[in-house]
Amino acid sequence: MIKIASWNVNSLRVRLPHLLDWLTNTAPDIVALQEIKMTDAKFPLAEIQAAGYQALFSGQKTYNGVALLSRGRVGSDVVTDWPMLEDPQRRVLGATYDGLRVLNLYVPNGSSIGSDKYQYKLNWLTHLQDYVRESLKHYSHLIVLGDFNIAPEDRDVYDPAAWDGKILVSPPERAALQQLLSLGLSDTFRQFEQAPESFSWWDYRGSSFRRNHGVRIDFILASTALSRYCADSTIDLAPRRLERPSDHAPVVATFHL
């Protein structure tokens, strides 16, 4: 059995105590982190290792930054960029763990529809599709997980009417996500019965979490062959209830491998 998780921590410096507690309580085998917001030189490797995890990381100052934690072996065949996109933003981290290929993503937010950042997001998603298409040729067991910054359907948004015309839900973004899935990936969360209004991100403002005014934008996607072994896929709300939380909750999937 392997337990794999994704969590946008919104600053690993601030959230390190939450992460270490969560690792102890949850005991995942592999964890994908996003928005660590630090250079590689500042990565808290000693604390992570003391908790029993190896780490790969691709960081930058102030923004973005991704990491992969694993119990036991460190990942191999590490990738930190799309082959055809020159990009200083650290949003990609791929590695292989005993034949399991893992691709950790921090998809661009896109700011607002029609902005330069929106175009960057859509272009980035095209490169993601190309890369996943190639990866699926080489790996039957592929997991693509992270903060996708896209709410796939209206049921993934607390108030679809209020979000209409906004970032995260625009038709081109949703189409890009569907095209990605159609390459042969399964949204493991939707393989199982879930409570209505299940979300993974809530705005810090306006008591959004207390009112459950959220969106579901963090996913664990599994290749078709692998998805058949998925036994569970959940969102862990506990860390979002803590003092000074990340605005994202971790998502966790278990595979019988």
Added chain:
DNA sequence: ATGGCAGGCTATGCCTGA
């Protein structure tokens, strides 16, 4: 229509996030 909250920075307000 607007701002609201949080993090990082060389800052004492601004940018970004979603």
